[in-house]
Amino acid sequence: MMRDKNFKKWDLDIFFDNLKPYKKSVILAPLFMIFEVVMDLLQPKLLARVVDEGIVKGNLNLIVHTGLLMLGIAIVGLIGGIGCTIFSSIASQNFGYDLRKTLFKKIQNGRFKDISAFSPSSLITRLTNDVSQAQQLVLFSLRMLVRAPFLCIGGIAMAFFINLKLSSMIFVVIPLLLFIFYFITKKSFSLFSTMQKKIDRINLMVRENLAGIRVIRIFNRSKYEKTRFENANEELVDASLNAINLTVKIGPLVMIVVNLSIITILWFGGKMTVNSEMKVGEIMAFINYLMIILMSLMMISNLAIFISRAGASIERISEVLNIEEMDKKEASYKKPFFIKGKIEFKNVSFSYKNNQDTPFLKDISFSIEAGETAGIIGTTGAGKTTILSLIANLYQPLSGNILIDGCDISEIDPYILRDNIGFVTQETMLFSGTIRDIMKWVDEKVSDTEIEESLRAAEIYEFISKLPDGLETFIGQKGVNLSGGQKQRLTIARAIVKKPKILILDDCTSS
Ligand SMILES: Nc1ncnc2c1ncn2[C@@H]1O[C@H](COP(=O)(O)OP(=O)(O)OP(=O)(O)O)[C@@H](O)[C@H]1O
Ligand SMILES: [Mg+2]
Structure with missing residues (x-):
């Protein structure tokens, strides 16, 4: 099934908004690419000249001249290719940087109700994987959107230029290839979207398992979780293999079409050579142009597949970007x-x-x-x-x-309201850092005396003062692990350290 939704206007705005500051690179990348394309298109024609005018007629001078010309052209093409890579990388990397920044800002400032409707794991995917996909799309597009059509049209034009009669076969080969590629692209859309869903599922499972490791052990569900994960893992492999299988099956089919067309070219071209209607070098060039056309069609089909894959990511990104910012009407x-x-x-x-x-x-x-x-x-x-x-x-x-x-x-x-509220949430949430970091996280200006006072009020000071590092004790991953109740007391101390006018304690005396 093909994706029924195409890019919406808002989706495209993601690209316009985030690429605007990098206009220069966005324009320069395709311009450099045009150089590479033109040089690619000239090479076979020059090769034909070396063969037909140089080798066949024994004109060494012409061989050297044309050879040098080809070398020069190759260098210009190389510069074009490098330039395109550099500028498209600059544009896409900065695009990703800006998009991540915008998304992160949106998660901080967006309406809490809407943001909290997304699960953390889904937000993580959107901020990392989905942004990378969008970034890749920019990179690919800046290279391929120019390269593929220009190579295709240019290749056809050059083929016609070499031999009008033989070119008529292009009208058979291209539709045939287009049909094959259309078929692959259509099939891949659904295969890749299935694959993406399986990847999402594994991501979700890994996050849940890491967060719930204690519960899993206590309930003796390790084995069950392992099987569940293995199944998901296998499904991902199957989905990926399905996608790969398609390309594997289609590859030989394309080769048959290509080889048949080469044989046709040699057959008719050979006849024309005998009748002096065509030269040997021209036949070689003609085959080269056919290859260029084939390559460009393949690029277009790959780009189409990639656009559809990235499309799902873009949609997920814009879902977050669409959230209203409420703290704005200052x-x-x-x-x-x-x-x-x-x-x-x-x-x-x-x-x-x-x-x-x-x-x-x-x-x-x-x-x-x-x-x-x-x-x-x-x-x-x-x-x-x-x-x-x-x-x-x-x-x-x-x-x-x-x-x-x-x-x-x-x-x-x-902002002012919350500045005056001390809140101890029902679920304990401490960021990692030293105890001083945790308290200063609320307000950098609080003094050690104030920290001490609030730790005393939360009845946790005695414990902390006995720790060898005192306020410098690192809490979290690489430091001391506190008991549930001790953590809760720290969150109480954190809530009162700023002496809020309104203190809210949500069920925080359970431990
Ligand atoms: N983010 C949310 N989205 C949708 N429904 C929610 C959300 N949070 C809570 N609810 C629902 O709202 C109701 C009230 O939840 P709330 O957390 O306020 O209860 P509570 O009185 O604090 O309960 P407890 O004593 O268990 O903490 C519940 O029925 C819950 O299912
Ligand atoms: Mg509650």
Whole structure:
């Protein structure tokens, strides 16, 4: 099945937007390529002259002259090729750099609700593999989009120029090859998209397994996971082999067509030579041009396959790029705004699915004065974490108002709001680094005394002061591994180190 969706306008914008700063390279690469193409097209014609005028007629002078000319042309072609490679690499590498940057920025600034709808593993794939595919596409296109059509048309023109009569066979060979390539391309579309899906699945599985290694061991599921992975792995190999098999099967078919056409050229060309309608060198050149045409058709078909493969990546990238940035309408925020900490909910309704009819938080109203401590109790899944996320403006209510110090939350710059909130999330999340790094991550300006105070308040200071490296102790992969509760206490210390006006603790006393 062919991809039913072609590139949308937005997809193409990815290329326009990210290539604009590198206009010079984008124009220079194809220009250099034209040099290479013209030189490639001249060589067979000159070779014919060496054979027909030089060797056959014993004109050594002409052989030397033409030989030198061919050498010069080869050098010019080489320079063209190198120039094209350099400029297309500059354009594509920078394109990838910019695209990764834009994507990363979007993940940081995009609407939290939309971003959190993507799984981390899928975002990782988009930022790495998909960007590489798009980058490769730019590289290939800058080289091939010019090279292939020019070689094809140029090759046909040169063949006609050499011998009009013999060229008529091109009208048989080209449609035949086009048919074969069309067939391969069409088949490959589906084969490669299956392959990509299998790769995605393996990626997902590896990430899940690495994250869940402890659970897998405890539940004795290592064997089960191994089998699951082996199956996925085998499916990938099968899918890849299917794709390769196709090319393997088609290869000989193409060779038959090519060899048959060479025999035809030799047969009719030979006859013409006997009748002095054609020369030996011209037959050689003619075969060369046929090869050039064949090569260019192959390039076009490869490019088509690659475009379809990259198309899926481009689509995934634009899904992320399409996310709205919400923290942007700065002009409409009330500034400056000093938060005291009063929180009010007025008839707030909310649903994760933008579903107006059945919000799972309905008509919530409450008020917490500044300085007051309040608790929210509810069964699991009742919506406690959701209410806390609403206070931090991670999500926006469907209806009703959330007021901070009497000001609607939508009018408060989220940056200022969150600067005044200390949040301990339900799931412990610490970035790796020293304990000091972890605390300073919140605000570079906090002093060691402040760090100490908050560690004391979180009742973890005593433990840390006994560590040989104290605040310099490295937490994470290559350092000390803390217990679940110790980690939780660190996240509490992290939340209070900035002395926030609003402190939110989501179920963080479990350990
Ligand atoms: N990101 C999300 N997308 C869609 N639905 C969600 C999301 N997060 C939570 N929910 C759903 O919203 C409901 C409330 O979830 P919430 O996390 O607020 O519950 P909770 O009261 O904090 O529960 P717990 O005590 O288990 O932490 C649940 O039914 C859950 O399935
Ligand atoms: Mg919760």
